[in-house]
Amino acid sequence: MSVDQRSGAERAAIEWEVRLREPATDERALRAFRKWHDGAPEHAAAWASLQRRLGLMGGRSGSGGGIAVARALRHPVEERRRALRAAFGTAVLAISGTGGWKLAHELGYDATWRSGVGEHGAATLADGSALRFDAASRIDLGTGRGPMRLHLRQGQLLVRARRALTVTVAGADIDCDGAELCAGRLGRRGIVAVRGGSAVLRVPGVRAVELASGDTLTFDGAGALSSPLSFNAAAGWTRGMLVADRLPLPDLAEAFGRYHRGILRVSGAAAGHVISGVFRLADLDGALRQIAGALPVRVNRYGLLAIIE
Incomplete structure (x- = not known):
């Protein structure tokens, strides 16, 4: 793989990370991501590299670094791009030290x-x-x-x-x-x-x-x-629980997005399902197993991205 190919794949991986975090991500976008990811080995490698480095920056799920990265990624599109590029660089995806953290912390926290x-x-x-x-x-x-x-x-x-x-x-x-x-x-x-x-x-x-x-x-x-x-x-969230009563699956995914750095998306027919039960908000893997056991869906993982379909 040439340097230009690797650099282009790394830039595309960052763009996909930004795009897939948009709440309005639809079935067409998910299909396009899978087509890009599976279309060339360098694409899959760039995505896996980005996901590993996001995980390394996050450390333990409750660490301050992980929270900072997740906050940055949930800001408007251009700010997310800036945060990712500052933290990883568009050419080598290398951790850039305190500059990325500072940017992540300073992204528009204007609420009381x-x-x-x-x-x-x-x-x-x-x-x-x-x-x-x-x-x-x-x-x-x-x-x-x-x-x-x-x-x-x-x-x-x-x-x-x-x-x-x-x-x-x-x-x-x-x-x-x-x-x-x-x-x-x-x-x-x-x-x-x-x-x-x-x-x-x-x-x-x-x-x-x-x-x-x-x-x-x-x-x-x-x-x-x-x-x-x-x-x-x-008020189950005050005790780390989510109690669902015929809750649409996309709404359950949105609730878990408040607790995890990864991206959880619901695609295709799965978006029409509702679910009832008690879920531990800190246990995303357990919740995905509950969902797969209760509904006719499957879960596909791409690093920090999980697609229920």
Whole structure:
């Protein structure tokens, strides 16, 4: 293999790493990746080399380096390219020392509170309310008069509200006062559960829905549906668990993406399946075995990329 061939394959591997991390990755992109990967030995070798070096930079799954790399890779496309090229170089994919780490740490962390991939966070609000948030979450504290407002841009949160509080998530507002509230996104829908008080869910253009203590709802722009999940089940992430009740497989994959540096994609007919069960969020391999045992799907691995199809 010539130097030019190797360099071109390495650049293509970086581009595929960036592209496959896009949430909108579709079946056509996955087919194109497999065609590229299997089309020449230097392509497979470049991909394997990149995956090994990503693993080396990550070290143990909970290490700070792994979190930094995963954070960088989940930023917008051009920033991910910059992070990968700075960390690996476009010609030799060599680890470049502190420069790559510095770039990864400085990529636009503008939320009031945020957590990295695989790490939970906690804070205390100005009124003394206790806030906890899931891995890969972003939360903004609203400004202005009136009740305190939290905007959950990404992830999930649990708050014990001491006073009136509004949480904005998935395009809806959730008002509560003195209740314990668990809210967030599960793939394409929002979820809210309340305990020890009541809450009101306000979806634009849809009649407001009241929640009593013990109620759990899922919702999107069309409205809300009652969920059989208990408060403890909805808040399972606080204990490292995900409790699924007929959860679409792509949404399960998205939840695991908050905890792992790798890429998990659902392709073809597998995207139409739903699954129920209890999953340990730290155990991706175990979850993949659960999925393969419960559904008529297969799992193909390409280093840190896993495709369920």
